[in-house]
Structure formats: C-alpha cells, structure tokens
Amino acid sequence: MTRSEPYHHANLRQTLLDAAxxxxxxxxxxxxxxxxxxxxxxxxxxxxxxxxxxKDELLAEVxxxxxxxxxxxxxxxxxxxxxxRKQLQECGCGYVAFALRxxxxxxxMFDLPQALHGQEKHQAAGQNAFxxxxxxxxxxxxxxxxxxxxxxxxxWMAWSFVHGIAKLAISGNLPLNARSTIEFTxxxxxxxxxxxxxxxxxxxxx
Amino acid sequence: MTRSEPYHHANLRQTLLDAAxxxxxxxxxxxxxxxxxxxxxxxxxxxxxxxxxxKDELLAEVxxxxxxxxxxxxxxxxxxxxxxRKQLQECGCGYVAFALRxxxxxxxMFDLPQALHGQEKHQAAGQNAFxxxxxxxxxxxxxxxxxxxxxxxxxWMAWSFVHGIAKLAISGNLPLNARSTIEFTxxxxxxxxxxxxxxxxxxxxx
DNA sequence: AACCTCATGTTGCCACTGTCAACATTCCGG
DNA sequence: CCGGAATGTTGACAGTGGCAACATGAGGTT
Numbered sequence: 001m002t003r004s005e006p007y008h009h010a011n012l013r014q015t016l017l018d019a020a021x022x023x024x025x026x027x028x029x030x031x032x033x034x035x036x037x038x039x040x041x042x043x044x045x046x047x048x049x050x051x052x053x054x055k056d057e058l059l060a061e062v063x064x065x066x067x068x069x070x071x072x073x074x075x076x077x078x079x080x081x082x083x084x085r086k087q088l089q090e091c092g093c094g095y096v097a098f099a100l101r102x103x104x105x106x107x108x109m110f111d112l113p114q115a116l117h118g119q120e121k122h123q124a125a126g127q128n129a130f131x132x133x134x135x136x137x138x139x140x141x142x143x144x145x146x147x148x149x150x151x152x153x154x155x156w157m158a159w160s161f162v163h164g165i166a167k168l169a170i171s172g173n174l175p176l177n178a179r180s181t182i183e184f185t186x187x188x189x190x191x192x193x194x195x196x197x198x199x200x201x202x203x204x205x206x
Numbered sequence: 207m208t209r210s211e212p213y214h215h216a217n218l219r220q221t222l223l224d225a226a227x228x229x230x231x232x233x234x235x236x237x238x239x240x241x242x243x244x245x246x247x248x249x250x251x252x253x254x255x256x257x258x259x260x261k262d263e264l265l266a267e268v269x270x271x272x273x274x275x276x277x278x279x280x281x282x283x284x285x286x287x288x289x290x291r292k293q294l295q296e297c298g299c300g301y302v303a304f305a306l307r308x309x310x311x312x313x314x315m316f317d318l319p320q321a322l323h324g325q326e327k328h329q330a331a332g333q334n335a336f337x338x339x340x341x342x343x344x345x346x347x348x349x350x351x352x353x354x355x356x357x358x359x360x361x362w363m364a365w366s367f368v369h370g371i372a373k374l375a376i377s378g379n380l381p382l383n384a385r386s387t388i389e390f391t392x393x394x395x396x397x398x399x400x401x402x403x404x405x406x407x408x409x410x411x412x
Numbered sequence: 413a414a415c416c417t418c419a420t421g422t423t424g425c426c427a428c429t430g431t432c433a434a435c436a437t438t439c440c441g442g
Numbered sequence: 443c444c445g446g447a448a449t450g451t452t453g454a455c456a457g458t459g460g461c462a463a464c465a466t467g468a469g470g471t472t
Contacts, residue, residue: 008438008449034430044451046431051449055430110377111317126379156371156380157394164370165362171316173332174362188363195401215421240459250422252460257420261459415472422465429458436451442444 013051015041020062024104029111034058059108060119066102066109067125073098074132084140089189091136092162096185099166100178106166133159147199154196161192219257221247226268230310235317240264262318266325269315272308273331276315279304280338290345295395297342298368302391305372306384312372339365353405360402367398 009015019040024032034055035045052058077094081087099106109126134155140146146154162185168174169181176184215221225246230238240261241251258264283300287293305312315332340361346352352360368391374380375387382390 012449033428035428045429046452047450049431107317110373110379111313130379153390153394156374156390157397160370160374160380160394161367161398162370163374164366164368167316167373168362168366168369173316173336174366184359184362188359188366191363191401191405192367192398193401194404195397195399198400198404199397218420239457241457251458252423253421255460413472415470417468417470419468420466422463424461424463426461427459430456432453432455434451434453437449439448440446442446 009041009043009047012041012043012047016043016048016051016058017061017065020058021065021105024062024108025102028104029059029108032059056112057119059112060122062105063109063112064119064121064125066105067122067129069102069105070095070098070109071125071129071132074129078132078136083145084136084143085145085193088133088136088140088158088193089186091133092158092189093182093185095133095162096166096169097178097182099170100181103170106170110163110167130155130159146193146196157192157196161188215247215249215253218247218249218253222249222254222257222264223267223271226264227271227311230268230314231308234310235265235314238265263325265314265318266328268311269318270325270327270331272311272315273328273335275308275311276301276304277331277335277338279307280335284338284342289351290342290349291351291399294339294342294346294364294399295392297339298364298395299388299391301339301368302372302375303384303388305376306387309376312376316369316373336361336365352399352402363398363402367394 016037019037020032023037023040034048037058038045038048041047048058052061074091074094077090077097078087081090134151137146137151137154137158141148141151141154165174165181165185165188169176169178174181174184222243225243226238229243229246240254243264244251244254247253254264258267280297280300283296283303284293287296340357343352343357343360343364347354347357347360371380371387371391371394375382375384380387380390
C-alpha cells in the first residue's frame with residue numbers, strides 16, 4: 001500500500017465540486033449522482049459526506065459557483081458596451097449566453113428545491129449576480145436613459161425578461177439556435193428598454 | 207358510461223394520472239415517486255407500467271394536462287378584459303397566476319428533461335397554450351394596438367416575459383407575495399406593451 | 413355452454429441510490 | 443512520541459425505476 005494513492009486526498013472538497021460541475025454538465029441534474037461524483041474523484045462513495053452534509057448541500061455549492069460564473073459572463077459581455085443603455089443590453093445578453101452554454105448548471109442554480117435556497121453561499125452569490133443588473137439600471141438612470149425612481153421594479157422587469165428567454169430557450173420552446181437567441185435578446189431588450197424609458201403610466205388602466 | 211376499459215381497476219390510467227398530479231402538488235417533482243402513485247391508486251408498484259412506458263412518460267402526460275389547465279387559466283383571465291390590449295395583459299396575468307397556484311405542476315411542464323419534450327401530447331398541449339398568446343397578439347395587431355408584421359417575435363417577447371416572472375416568483379427570487387406578483391405582472395405588461403407598440407428597431411428584421 | 417386469447421395486474425428480482433454507523437488511516441498539536 | 447481530530451472506507455438499509463415471469467379475468471369464437 002506504500003505505492004498507492006495517499007489515503008488523504010489533497011483537496012478533495014474542491015475536486016468533488018469540480019467533478020460535480022462536470023458531471024452535471026454531462027448528464028444533467030436528474031441523472032446526477034453523488035456516488036458517481038465520488039467515483040470520478042477516485043474516492044469511496046461516502047467520502048463526500050466528510051465535506052458536504054448531503055447531496056443537496058453539494059448541489060447548493062455548485063449553484064453558488066454557477067452564480068459566480070454567471071456574474072462573470074455578464075460582466076464580460078458588458079465590457080464591450082459603451083453607453084449605459086448598451087451595457088444593460090449586453091448584460092442581458094451575457095445572462096442568456098451563460099444559460100445557453102451551461103443549461104444544466106443554470107438549472108441547478110434556479111430550479112432547486114426551496115430547501116436549498118436557504119443556504120448562505122447560494123443566496124449571497126445569487127444576490128451578487130442580481131446586483132450587476134441593478135448597477136446597470138442605476139447607471140442608466142443616472143445617465144437619464146431610464147426614468148429616475150424606484151430601481152427594483154425596473155430590475156425585476158429586466159431580470160424576468162432575460163430569465164424567461166433563457167429558460168424557454170433551454171427547454172427548447174424558442175425555435176432559435178444559440179446565436180439567434182442572443183440576437184433576439186439584444187433586439188427585444190431594445191424594445192423593452194423603450195417601454196421602460198417611456199414609463200408605464202402612459203397608456204394606463206391601472 | 208360508454209367507457210370500454212373496465213377491467214380490474216376501472217380506468218386505472220386516469221386514476222394514476224390524477225394521483226400523480228396530486229402527489230406532485232404535495233411533494234414536488236423531485237420527491238415524486240412512481241411507486242407512491244401506485245400505492246395511492248391501490249395498485250401494485252408495477253401496474254403503472256401497463257399504462258405508461260416509464261415514469262417519464264407519466265410525467266409527460268401530467269405536463270400535458272397542466273398545459274390544458276394553463277390554457278384554461280389564461281382564457282379565464284382574459285374573459286374579464288374588453289380591449290385586445292387588456293386581453294393580452296390579462297392573458298399574461300392568467301399565465302403567472304397558474305404558475306403561482308400550481309408551481310410544481312408548472313415545473314413539470316417546463317423543466318423536464320428534453321427527452322420528454324418529444325412526446326406528442328405534451329407538445330400539442332404546449333402549442334395550444336402558446337396559441338392563446340398568439341391570438342391575443344394578433345388581435346391587438348388588428349386593433350392597431352400593436353404594429354403589424356411578424357407575429358412570432360412579439361409573442362416570444364411576451365411569453366418570455368411572463369415566463370420569467372413566473373419562474374423567478376416560484377423560486378422565491380422576487381420578494382413579492384402572490385397578489386403583488388400579479389399586480390407587478392399587470393403593470394410591467396403595460397410597460398412592455400408600450401415598448402412593443404412603439405416598435406423598436408430590429409425585431410422584425412429576420 | 414366451453415374455450416382461448418390477450419390486455420391488465422401481481423410477485424419477485426435486479427442494480428442503483430442517498431444516507432447512517434462502525435471502523436481504518438493519517439495528520440497535527442501537546 | 444502520543445493521542446485526539448480529521449478524513450476516508452466498508453458495510454448495511456430502505457427505497458427507487460424497471461425487467462421478467464406469472465396470474466387473472468373479460469370478451470369473442472365456436
């Protein structure tokens with residue numbers, strides 16, 4: 001046994017997380033299995049329990065990491081925009097692009113049982129991502145591209161919109177390929193933006 | 207009366223479907239179990255396999271039934287609207303209201319593995335629901351409330367929007383109760399509608 | 413009437429899963 | 443150098459989806 005792998009894995013926790021992300025990307029969250037994660041990490045089926053209380057806690061951490069990547073994707077897309085308005089637009093495109101590229105991961109982030117949503121990391125990472133969107137809105141407001149006032153309803157609108165596109169596209173309900181979906185997001189964002197800029201009271205029933 | 211399948215268990219197939227809908231509503235799709243469905247139908251754990259090829263096929267049919275109910279919910283909400291524009295608005299509210307009332311069922315309808323999305327019934331029922339939305343858009347176009355032209359991009363926009371609200375609200379990402387969520391949907395729809403009416407550059411091009 | 417057929421329902425089994433308990437190994441602070 | 447605390451392993455258990463073989467009984471044919 002002197003030649004075999006060390007009894008204590010160097011950094012098993014992160015190894016497991018990485019394996020989990022990969023596995024979910026391969027087989028989806030439904031076929032995702034704790035035991036298979038352990039197998040891929042070259043470790044017994046119970047080793048993960050020394051690092052995560054349960055399968056769901058592992059998933060919650062995977063989700064948290066997903067939110068970080070989502071944030072990065074949005075920031076990266078925004079980078080190539082100049083005006084606050086275009087930044088908001090590209091922020092949305094970054095959101096959708098992430099969802100299209102890692103649909104399974106996206107699924108874990110948003111469609112986990114509510115139990116998981118209480119997890120600290122998960123919640124914090126999620127709010128970080130949402131904060132990016134809020135920044136965009138705020139910037140657009142300050143630039144006069146959006147009406148001043150309560151920021152949250154505008155943010156919810158924008159978020160709902162890109163989230164809806166992402167979910168429908170992933171589930172195959174939008175007959176568009178990835179490229180067209182992004183293009184659609186961009187142009188539709190413009191439409192939405194026009195409505196938000198005009199304000200909602202114009203044609204009011206209320 | 208004229209039913210012609212009364213064998214051991216009179217009309218087991220529908221009994222199983224009903225039990226499945228109930229069970230999913232109670233425990234969610236993750237904890238949902240074929241064996242428990244059979245138990246509740248008072249039947250052995252393998253009886254369902256005489257009516258459904260697999261657990262997933264059962265779920266696909268549950269989803270199809272959900273689409274029918276969704277369609278009904280939209281139509282019901284629309285009934286109290288007069289103008290095409292209000293109809294579209296209320297159609298969206300009906301969509302969100304359904305999702306809020308039966309979140310688990312809604313989940314099954316949209317967040318099933320793609321494999322299921324090929325099922326006939328599922329697809330047909332889904333398209334029926336989408337058709338309601340399209341009718342609304344078309345009516346609004348004819349009434350001059352929306353710019354004439356390609357209908358689909360407008361429909362996708364509206365759908366994505368309400369779908370996003372529904373999913374985010376269900377997953378607890380919108381800090382609003384059900385009532386406020388519907389109100390938000392209504393007012394935000396107006397904003398979106400303004401943008402679509404103004405007709406931004408771009409979405410009709412392709 | 414008797415008979416046969418086949419859809420429907422049952423029992424038993426399999427591999428697999430998440431999780432618990434008990435045990436083994438290794439690391440680190442006294 | 444030692445002993446407790448991490449960390450990893452083995453073994454077990456109940457529960458799952460699905461397969462195969464068997465049982466039952468409804469309906470048509472004779």
